[in-house]
Amino acid sequence: MHPLTMMQLKIDDRILLKVKKPAKYTGNEWNMVKKSLDNIKMRFAFCFPDDYEIGMSHLGMKILYHILNKRDEVYCERAFSPWVDMEQIMREKNLPLYTLETYTPLSDFDMVGFTLQYEMSYTNILNMLDLGRIPIFSKDRKEGMPFVIAGGPCACNPEPLADFIDIFVIGEGEEVILEIADEYMSWKEKGESRAEFLKRVSGIEGVYVPSFYDVSYHDDGAVKNVIPKIPDVPDRIRRRIIKDLDAVDFPEDIIVPYIGTVHDRVMLEIFRGCIRGCRFCQAGFIYRPVRERSKEKLCDIARTSAQSTGYDEISMVSLSTSDYSELPDLCNSLIEFTEKESISLSLPSLRVDNFSLGLMDKVSKVRKSGLTFAPEAGTQRLRDVINKGITNEDLISSVKLAVSGGWNQVKLYFMIGLPTETMEDVEGISELSINLIESCRGISQNGKALNITLSTACFVPKPFTPFQWEPMDDMDILMKKQYHLKDLIKKRTRNIKYNYHDARISLIEAVLARGDRRLGKVIYSAWSKGCKFDGWDEFFSFDKWMEAFSECHLDPKFYANRKREYSEILPWDHIDMGISKEFLKNESQKAYEGDLTRNCAAGCSVCGAQIYKTGICTKTKRGLVYGENTKV
């Protein structure tokens, strides 16, 4: 027997029957991977720094779990942030955080990986390391301890986590994770030092080892430069992508949780990237270029996944379903078998038109309750600023179509605090919503008025977007705008339910999103004060975060509310996401002019992603030709 099996923990009823949803902590779900530890050369703990119900809904985890476990000599297991009731008992009973597959403490793994899906989960990473008995700071990890690795969208600005993470992966993980695993197994065989392993992986494209870089600052606090400390590490780290989605493994034997999760269904990833280029949207830039899976491959995946899981729902996943080039064909092929098998098919982020409404009637057996639209801004002027290519008329006709088709409720998503926004734009949100209600009077099937759930998020400027230089609105201005909108709506109608995000959470998100390395101590301090689950309203403590900033002598406004010059060196400038800074600057200027940029399918705007020579970049329409000689 492998000595590690001795470390397995026993979590008994006296613990499990005292916590809510104990099945979060017991594993053994359908399709969970079980391996004998005898021949395992690398044990990887994939950690999702949030609750099980959120983490088990995450497609990226399913993909990497599958990819790693396909290798016989590698065992990838899972861990999640225990909910507060469980954490309390674990700390009382001195139980370490363990993986669900083998009940092994995190500290016994070769590698512990975190996915960085949103900034507000950063304190949970520290908490999981602590519960897993792994030193929180990279510098304190000794020979024989696990390597802590992280990837995901927030890794595009890894700096705030640089003190805690040994290795960052920039970009898509399917290939690079196996390259790292191979390097690990060869390193382990040779019995080299910890530093030697970090050196080895820093040579892999897409891998960033923050401890190999020195950051210096100007007196005003801006970054002066980021310089490699040792020879042979790259000056800039380029994002990895998968060139051909059909060629890469996609999980079909996914784990089926026993308890309900947020996305409890087969997730069918139809493409990566987005052609649209909305200027506020980080996902629209950092996943370029658009690469589709073929419809044949998708049908295969759908069929096999449904059979292996028993799920009765398949949902397409992408940033914009309507932009899949062969959507009608794909739907028809899928419907052929989903109808027969009583499986429902859902198509989120679909633009509403005659085609999609007809489709929805056909595919989904769900009640006609909710449709979601995201105009993002209340006036045409501001929608042009953000390059959201829809008009009031588009929206009104879509909603009318939906209402006459039997939908009585729509959800509308807007942002408050977008660059150049005035009170007039904020009022535009209520104008537009009321206009929708008025336009739909008398056309609904049951004679009822349209009901709108209107939500506003606070705009948070993100790296690698044209708004990366923008100041975020001050918190009090955001709140003023929220209250103003709330009043306006209350006066005018009862058919709108208005929700808005906590501006204080958005402020912290903004700081972490565009932060530098110095924020490591703020995150540590906030966690020491008890901050965790910061994305959850019921746990977020603004005061503790503010105390942490003041103790570390750092001003959140410097990070969130300051306008950066184009010439400033940004903390993430040494990360190359395949989007050129010149393109982003140009987009930022076009935003001020309210000048639209066409989408990738309509023509190439030379954003930089053409260096990957794949996907939509190789099939640009309307005869626009470019090649390697194009100046970026």
Add this chain to the structure above:
Amino acid sequence: MAKTLRFRFSRGQELKYIAHLDILRVFERAIKRANIPVAYTQGFNPRQKLVFGLPISIGLTSESEYADIELSEDMSPEEFITKINKGLPEGLKVEEAVARNTRDNIMNQITAARYEIVFEVKEPKSPSEIETMIYDLLSREEIIVMKKTKKGPRPVNIRPLIYSLSAEKTDEYRFRMKTFLSAGAENNLRADLLMQAFSQETKLETETVSMHRKALYASAYNEWKDPFEVAND
């Protein structure tokens, strides 16, 4: 061969941490994985025609749960058992199945349940001490406990719902309680609520170690019957 079947299944340690609705979902998925030709309800949100005898709460193991299923094609009970067990995870197993032909489904037929509850006491107690407590308890006309309902906690008299209750000593601090309780859609007494009442009324501090359902019964002609015996009533 039959289109409607009644089956008995067990739930082991592995799956005792999930709630009743989750068990239902596990079965629905297992049926799909096993390609069992199940019948669906009509309407917007078609559901499998699958009915369970009695909810099974978190923490409870059981050797005797019942459910009714309707199929779209004839299938023998034996084939059904073999197939569905391939789709079920460890901790759930269909043990027996019979063809069914009743107007009432299993949920309406179940009226009583038999449990075994292992509990520990803080101070050693002799078997006769516990026996006396049980005797005193059962001699009362009323045992009022607060039962959680959708409208908040409500006082309920559970005495009429306890048909029998006894305990045997298994260890210095451990007892095994055997009890026969009213169950079903109308007058259900959960094993954990009984334990709560037992501790509350006897002032004996107990910690439940395990709860196990031994059997479910249907009543017919003033008799307790095995649910398979009334599968064709």
